[in-house]
Amino acid sequence: MRLSTSLPLLLILAVAVISSGCETTDRVLTGAERIVSGRTGKTIIDLAQGKDPGQIAKRRLDEYARDPESLLRDLRSAQRDFKILYEALGGKVGEKWGKKEVKLPEQKKYVKYTQNYKSRAIVDFDKGDILVETVDEQDPQRSLKNAIVTTLLTPQDPRAVDLFSDKEIVLTGAKEPYLLGLVLDQEGNAIRTPGDAEPFAEHLLTSKSGRRDVDQDGTKKTATYVTIKMAANLSHKQAEKYRPLVQQFAEQYKISPSLVFAIIRTESNFNPYAVSSAPAYGLMQLVPTSGGREAYRKAKGQDVAPSRDYLFDPENNVELGTAYLNVLTFNQLEAIDHQVSREYCVISAYNTGPSNVFRTFSR
Template sequence: MAIISTNRLALVLLSVGIAGCSVNDAITMAISKNPQTAFRKITKNNTERHIKKKIGSRELNEIYALARADDPQAFIETKAIIYTRSYVNKVLARLTGDIRVVWGNREIITPSNKRYVKYTENYKSRAIVHFDKGLVTVETLDQKQSQQSLQRAIVSTLLTPDDPRAVDLYSAKKIKLSGRPYLHGLIEDQKGRTVDGPKTAESYAKYLLSNRYKTRTVKTAKGSEKVHYVQFKMVSDYQNRQAQNYKSDVVKYSKRFGVSKSLIFAIMKTESAFNPFAVSSAPAYGLMQIVPSTAGIDSYEFVKGYKHTPSKEYLFNSHQNIELGTAYLHIVDSRYLKKITDPVKREYATIAAYNGGAGNVFNTFSKDRNKAAAIINRLSASEVYRKLRDEHPRSETRRYLTKVLDARKQFINI
């Protein structure tokens, strides 16, 4: 009797679900020596073209490659990422289209990992918060009531709550203003008072309109239009204040999962610059930039005891994001990299793995994981660091390791 591997079975289920294969066809493919060839033969070219339209040629080739490999976990993770990424891209494309209609091609600004962007007033007003620069820009294209629209947008920006249920980054829906602002402690008015409630927000908005109001001209579908805007900075030590805002959670989960506080803070700064609404195309969400279908599933199961894919709303919640992110650092350290015996070397590897995966950490030293672990254990900590910094297969991860270690120095005494 032929034994069907997990990854082949997954490909079978995928083909039945997407391509509409019969059960007999699915069985034929599952027991074939080359599932890719069988898949193409059974589904024929027209169906394959249909599938490529649905998930993309590159993604389909990834599925073929993984179907030939004996790595079912990688298959499942890749499939999940493919569909999640596809959904996020569709949402982002819709948002981009809505922005283009109002602002034109040259003024399309969308949320990212270190930049909060929120549109309101039918996309005519927007707030842009650069967490890596500590700079806030609020602007509007409303020509009839520019001052009133700009004032509303400023107040809304200052009082936006640290609550993902109140904020939809992918639409122009109005923000529900209630609870503690996510910019709490980061903005001070002209008198040095913390802006943290309706009264101080209204007062500061009026001051900004009287003293910081500016205009610029942009080209939209309607022609040349005037943008009315204000800019203001966060407090000078905003990053330390942000760290203080999340300190209680960091301390709590640092103790629970045995992860250094300074490392958690450094990961947060490097991943999102402390932007609780951070998003990326991975797709990853929140302070510690967790990908729901990979790190999200692993850490959620570890914390809650059952498998579940956390939503972006769940990950935008700073308490939950720090919990899962710290749990994932623990998982990487104690599970995926447990063959590395020295804690300093293992920490370097954990930082690199958080960004580029444990597999790539081992591949830096050898394609064989056991050999790679033996090499790492034989080298000094500084040699392991240099190897990861200079020879890791992903340039992003090489830079990431250095950034995290540099950022960590800032939070040693917090």
């Protein structure tokens, strides 16, 4: 798994998306120019030209050691550029679906666009259902079938999934689908391969598809869709799926497995591709520039902000999330003697940041 040693990988993707025509406002254009002409852009250009990533990383880390303020500037830049990326995605979606129909990735909703933003999948982990729909009016049945198959077979591999563009998902079969066992076909079987997904997609198109009107900013369009119910006892199945990881890292970092499960349930409801505007990523919703950085320092011994792709990987995310709980419990909040009180403070600090907890004590 790749790890950016200067800024989260989302910056590279932001420049790629914006420069390919995602500018929708003057602010986005201005932001794109700033990214490309700034330090982030120079790093991206070096990488794109094939220059040694290791040397680039070492040079940046050496600079951080000499000038710690440069690290803070880069971390703040990462947060600003995430907002630009998010706005650019919303602009592209609005062009195809209309502003009222813009749906973007969230903590407990996986949202992925394909086919020039004409097709999308929305997996709602709270409600336990999946909406797959398309506004392609030339061949909606074919487009919808492709979108269904892609959704069912999307791998547990962040390198194959770019949530912030319409880039097609690579279905290699090298990693199992992240929805494996969470969606069953009409006969109650798990869906693992194209041979499983395609007949189920045909079944859905025949018996479950529907149509609805879409207001594309004054122009009426038709969306063709299917809704898929996820498996019963969804939360239990999801918890079991990640239990080995939780137990492994809970033991390693001396944290209660129940607390780790509670954090995952609250922060993402077991959505491995969870995103929030913080920006935070993955099962335990780590912000690369704060909790993610603290956790990586604890787990790996390096002062690095982990990339988005790194945090979308469940193993990496659970390890760093649990490591961050360790930092909060045994370092930042260790002065709280009462065990239950400390655990409550750890939970609050995980969600809002330790500085907010400290401010509460200082009042």
